[in-house]
Amino acid sequence: xxxxxxxxxxxxxxxxxxxDAALNLPAVPSLSLTLSGWHTRTQVQWGAERDxxxxxxxxxxxxxxxxxxxxxxxxxxxxRPPCRVVSHNDFPTGAGLASSASGFAALxxxxxxxxxxxxxxxxxxxxxxxxxxSACRSLYGGFVQWHxxxxxxxxxxxxxxxxxxxxxxxxxxxxxxxxxxKSTGSTEGMERSRKSSPLWxxxxxxxxxxxxxxxxxxxxxxxxxxxxxxxxxxxxxxSTMFTATPPLLYWQPATVALLHEVAAxxxxxxxxxxxxxxxPQVKVLCLPGDVQTIQSALAPHALRTLAHGPGPxxxxxx
Ligand code: PMV
Numbered sequence: 058x059x060x061x062x063x064x065x066x067x068x069x070x071x072x073x074x075x076x077d078a079a080l081n082l083p084a085v086p087s088l089s090l091t092l093s094g095w096h097t098r099t100q101v102q103w104g105a106e107r108d109x110x111x112x113x114x115x116x117x118x119x120x121x122x123x124x125x126x127x128x129x130x131x132x133x134x135x136x137r138p139p140c141r142v143v144s145h146n147d148f149p150t151g152a153g154l155a156s157s158a159s160g161f162a163a164l165x166x167x168x169x170x171x172x173x174x175x176x177x178x179x180x181x182x183x184x185x186x187x188x189x190x191s192a193c194r195s196l197y198g199g200f201v202q203w204h205x206x207x208x209x210x211x212x213x214x215x216x217x218x219x220x221x222x223x224x225x226x227x228x229x230x231x232x233x234x235x236x237x238x239k240s241t242g243s244t245e246g247m248e249r250s251r252k253s254s255p256l257w258x259x260x261x262x263x264x265x266x267x268x269x270x271x272x273x274x275x276x277x278x279x280x281x282x283x284x285x286x287x288x289x290x291x292x293x294x295x296s297t298m299f300t301a302t303p304p305l306l307y308w309q310p311a312t313v314a315l316l317h318e319v320a321a322x323x324x325x326x327x328x329x330x331x332x333x334x335x336x337p338q339v340k341v342l343c344l345p346g347d348v349q350t351i352q353s354a355l356a357p358h359a360l361r362t363l364a365h366g367p368g369p370x371x372x373x374x375x
Pocket of ligand 1: 067068070071072073087157158189190192243244333334335
């Protein structure tokens with residue numbers, strides 16, 4: 058029991074900014090959808106010659122991976138031996154497609170399994186958060202809220218399921234614009250926005266009501282309400298990026314072309330709402346019946362388009 062599968066999640070209301078960088082505590086609450094389709098598969102060997110990471114068939118150095126395994130061992134009050142971690146993503150890594158979310162979720166589940174530990178979802182989610190904030194949401198399937206919390210040690214800043222995958226069969230159409238690594242990592246980008254954007258305090262005020270509106274829209278299965286809140290959160294996040302010094306420009310020309318296509322689709326009565334993360338890819342929230350129309354409209358501007366529905370939380374491979 059040392060191999061885990063986790064799926065990326067896409068924020069419908071965004072996490073952008075840390076109130077504690079060491080503990081990865083968020084400055085705003087967020088709400089996400091865990092996607093089916095794409096996977097991270099990670100195997101942890103608990104007891105190896107030395108710490109070693111193989112990611113997508115290449116040896117890599119990423120101290121955060123072993124730091125999270127240290128935290129796992131500390132949490133369970135056991136010593137940590139050197140570990141060998143072999144991880145594979147069946148989608149582009151580090152390109153704004155949430156590979157760090159599925160990556161750290163799979164790592165903690167595989168690590169706990171390999172060490173023979175029985176940890177709760179909440180404990181695993183808290184440990185995954187230390188690798189990458191958004192990873193705490195990939196422990197759960199479907200619609201997931203990450204609470205802001207107020208405790209300085211982060212014990213109340215936890216992810217919690219809002220509704221399981223089968224609650225609502227929505228789709229996220231992903232238009233991949235670039236498969237290369239993002240220009241600025243999310244931690245650096247968040248810090249730049251926090252320190253230099255004049256809009257930062259407004260962004261902090263917007264978070265809690267946007268999450269509440271999104272939660273209500275999910276419960277009511279109201280796509281127009283959810284799509285509207287998602288776009289508001291996305292463009293508000295980008296406003297803090299554009300007004301940072303120097304500005305964070307994650308978009309490519311194709312990103313803007315895709316955003317115009319989404320607006321044109323909506324003007325034609327198609328239920329399609331766009332979101333982007335720290336990268337140029339455009340993700341479009343819709344219902345299954347509109348996927349084909351949306352993919353055809355987006356295809357001329359994208360390297361490829363895919364559609365994913367709600368997926369499960371991270372799990373150990375039997
Ligand atoms: O968890 P991180 O450090 O990869 O940051 C994720 C930031 C966004 O993708 C832009 C938003 C989010 O909530 O996932």
